[in-house]
Amino acid sequence: MTQETLFEIAGLIGVAFYLGSYALLQAGVLKGNGYVYATLNLLAASLVLVSLFNGWNLWSAIIQTSWIVISVVGMTRVWLLTRGLRFSEEEEALRARHFSHMRRLDAKRLFRASEWRDGVRGEELTKADTPVTRLSYVMPGGREYCGWRQCNCRTWQRRVHRRDGVSGERSSECDSRDQPAVAVF
Template identity: 55%
Template sequence: MPEWIFEAAGLAGVVVYLGGYALLQAGIIRGTGYLYASLNIIAASLVLVSLSENFNLSSALIQSSWIIISIVGITRFYLINRGVRFSDEELELLSETLPLSPRSDARRFFDAGHWEDL
């Protein structure tokens, strides 16, 4: 394969890393969901591809660690949210008042109060 492909993969990885981090710091995406961890997996994978041409053990260990940590984060987020259930009324309230709230936080909010139909 041409060397420029590996170089392009590495540069794309850097763009995804920095873009994801910039979006996180700007408040556009959250660090508690699938998107940020997925961006880290994509970025680390692209950088690993670039390292296959010019291998560096330290860099490979860092990228592999990012992938593993991100997979653990995605798994943790899935396990936290898989059991979260809402009634039809709660879903309606959630979509109207807390559309950006993580499901687990919304469930804790709903469980904290005593709800009355008036």
């Protein structure tokens, strides 16, 4: 196998990486804001750049070098945003239980936009048959209530946490507990 052939194969594989990664992005398999897509573009650009040594083209080399730089900058940005990401005990429990499908960075952004507070005994969270003004979640240990769907509260009394419904939905209160709770709004 000649050196020319190796350069051609590198270019072909690079094009396959470009097209494959973009097809996976458009199909919804890949997300454009993580490491995988940027890494595939980095590999594609590097392979196409190597293939240019067979037939040099300055403008193509500039494009491939730009893709490499953009990919490295994007991966560095994601690394910088996630390297010091810390969750409190309550945040980690909520993330693991309900938001494990989310990237850690997205979950942290959601939690930063939330209002966390410790509830007090007897505090009214919702009233039956009244529209709820925001999405609520009560961590284990607090008042139990049913959310946006009709439910038989008797069957839910052993469970300690409930999610309330979507904003504007009516709520129906169930059983109450005397243990401390954390409410997320």
